[in-house]
Amino acid sequence: MKFPEQYRKAVEKSADTAGLPIGIIAAQINQESGWGPKAVSPVGARGIAQFMPGTWEE
Template sequence: MLRWHKEIEASAKKYALDPALIAAVIEQESGGDPNSVSPVGALGLMQLMPSTAKLLNVDPYDPAQNIEGGTHYLQMQLKEFGNLSEALAAYNAGPGNVENRTWAKIPETLNYVQKVPILINKYERIWNANRFFSSST
C-alpha cells in the first residue's frame, strides 16, 4: 500500500480519516492491486461497485480516483452508522445489511470487520515510523 501513500494521504486529509484505515481497507479489499475485480464486479484498489463509483463520480479504474471514492464512501458509512464495525460492515456488505442487522450472519463480512482493525494497527505503525510521507505530499 505504500506505493499509494500520496493518494491515501490526500484522500485521508480531504475526508478527515486516518490514512491507516484507508490503507487497511485497500489491503483487505484488493491486496493493493489496482486492476482487481471481485466475483461480484467490484473494481480496483478499494473494490468500488460500478454503481457506487458512478454515484461518487469517480473512475474506478483510476487508482487515485478509486482511493478518493472509496475513502468518501467509507466516510459516508462512518457518518451513517457512527462506529467502525458497522461502517466496515456497510462498506463490505452494503448499508442495507447493516440496517436490517443481517451483516453479522455473513461470514465474509464478519471476517472483514475483524481483520481490518488488525491491519489498521499495522499501518498506524508504518505511518508513524515514516512521518516523511506527510511532508512529501
C-alpha cells in the same frame, strides 16, 4: 501500516477528504485487494479500493 509508495499521495488525499486516519484507508485497501489495481470481485467491485461502478460515479 506499510503500503506501496506509488499510492501514498492518493491515500493521503483520500484520508483527508474522508476525515479518516491514513491507516484506516490503507487497511481497507489492503483487505479488499491487497493493493492489486486489477482486482475485480465476483460481484463487480473494481480496483484497489474495490468500489462498485455506481459508487465510484458518486
